[in-house]
Amino acid sequence: MADRILTSNLPLPADLPPTVASVDLSALAHNLLQVRRYLPKTCDIIAVVKADAYGHGAAVVSRTLIELGVTRFGVASLQEGVALREAGIRAPILIMGALFPNQFPDAIAHELTPVVYDLDMVGGLANSVKTRREPYGVHIKVDTGMGRLGLAPEGVLPLLQSAHFKGPLRAEGLMTHLADADGTDPAYSTAQLLRFRSVVTQIEEAGLSIPLVHAANSAAILCHPSGHFTAVRPGIMLYGYHQAPLDRASPELRPVLTLVTRVGQVRTLAPGESVSYNRTHIATRVSRIAVLPIGYAGGYGRSLSNRGAVLIGGRQARIVGRVCMDMTMVDVTDIPGVRPGDEAVLIGRQGSQQITAADLAVWQDTIPYEVLCAIGTRVTRIVRQRPA
Numbered sequence: 350m351a352d353r354i355l356t357s358n359l360p361l362p363a364d365l366p367p368t369v370a371s372v373d374l375s376a377l378a379h380n381l382l383q384v385r386r387y388l389p390k391t392c393d394i395i396a397v398v399k400a401d402a403y404g405h406g407a408a409v410v411s412r413t414l415i416e417l418g419v420t421r422f423g424v425a426s427l428q429e430g431v432a433l434r435e436a437g438i439r440a441p442i443l444i445m446g447a448l449f450p451n452q453f454p455d456a457i458a459h460e461l462t463p464v465v466y467d468l469d470m471v472g473g474l475a476n477s478v479k480t481r482r483e484p485y486g487v488h489i490k491v492d493t494g495m496g497r498l499g500l501a502p503e504g505v506l507p508l509l510q511s512a513h514f515k516g517p518l519r520a521e522g523l524m525t526h527l528a529d530a531d532g533t534d535p536a537y538s539t540a541q542l543l544r545f546r547s548v549v550t551q552i553e554e555a556g557l558s559i560p561l562v563h564a565a566n567s568a569a570i571l572c573h574p575s576g577h578f579t580a581v582r583p584g585i586m587l588y589g590y591h592q593a594p595l596d597r598a599s600p601e602l603r604p605v606l607t608l609v610t611r612v613g614q615v616r617t618l619a620p621g622e623s624v625s626y627n628r629t630h631i632a633t634r635v636s637r638i639a640v641l642p643i644g645y646a647g648g649y650g651r652s653l654s655n656r657g658a659v660l661i662g663g664r665q666a667r668i669v670g671r672v673c674m675d676m677t678m679v680d681v682t683d684i685p686g687v688r689p690g691d692e693a694v695l696i697g698r699q700g701s702q703q704i705t706a707a708d709l710a711v712w713q714d715t716i717p718y719e720v721l722c723a724i725g726t727r728v729t730r731i732v733r734q735r736p737a
């Protein structure tokens with residue numbers, strides 16, 4: 350579904366569907382400034398726009414970040430990289446997830462930068478680029494303790510000294526990923542960073558150099574300055590959230606995404622009547638129940654059933670009964686005058702109240718990442734431009 354681009358000073362058009370996610374590009378710009386506050390001026394930013402920029406729309410987010418001076422992007426897969434190229438993004442794009450031999454030709458044709466994490470893969474890639482005039486840039490991923498993609502630290506130098514990096518391939522980046530950057534105890538991250546630094550030192554001592562050295566996600570940007578190296582990879586901070594335990598002031602981030610729907614119907618239930626599948630909510634008083642046209646197929650998780658709330662009339666309305674595929678019911682008994690068509694805010698502000706993706710994450714026993722990424726293609730995205 351194509352994004353609609355609106356400027357924030359225009360009223361929303363009348364033909365909009367009831368459920369809309371607005372992406373506020375001014376908030377994105379603000380959050381980028383906050384990220385930069387933690388970094389030395391020389392540190393490069395690889396903006397993480399995988400999973401459609403955590404549900405915000407990778408193309409529009411990347412375009413905006415380019416206008417703001419970001420020059421590099423990270424995605425999870427070949428498809429995400431190709432989609433960005435097709436949207437006209439020409440900046441370097443790093444494929445941070447697994448890349449398979451049958452995908453090498455496409456990745457190369459689109460000038461996407463693979464992350465390499467094993468010897469066979471490096472051999473296959475080197476073979477795929479052997480007819481090119483210039484060496485093809487890749488980033489080498491070291492597993493320093495995440496237990497996910499990566500080469501063992503002791504495998505990096507021999508790989509760099511292999512024939513593959515003396516012609517077909519060029520090591521443009523060296524990276525690792527921290528397992529517990531948002532944990533309360535820094536010890537594991539410190540140990541991972543020491544392991545990573547010793548790989549960097551080995552490479553330098555062998556007389557080799559790699560321009561982009563990166564380890565830090567948002568939490569490490571905030572909590573582990575020794576992990577900033579020559580580049581960082583922020584994701585969630587750009588979208589207005591962080592998970593890091595901070596003993597100093599939190600960064601002042603602004604949620605970029607707002608999720609709003611409208612009341613479809615208001616029903617009156619007598620005591621003893623029930624709401625939704627399996628009758629998990631039974632009215633104990635005469636109740637007014639508002640039906641909202643969003644459910645788990647739109648990314649509003651079923652685990653919100655009988656947990657959590659939305660904002661209607663500037664007040665919290667509790668979710669009652671099971672969240673269905675396309676509908677959610679909320680109790681508006683104590684909110685006078687609620688009618689079909691009234692706005693219901695699922696993520697965002699209404700009056701003095703606010704619900705964030707972090708609140709939804711608590712109710713759903715998950716993290717804001719999952720809440721944001723879940724908001725599906727069923728939900729129309731509206732982009733609020735930055736003021737000119």
Ligand SMILES: Cc1ncc(COP(=O)(O)O)c(C=O)c1O
Pocket residue numbers: 397445526565566567568582583584585586
């Ligand atoms: C390899 C890698 N780097 C960076 C990030 C960005 O992390 P965050 O959104 O916590 O900043 C991710 C996200 O999961 C990732 O997988």
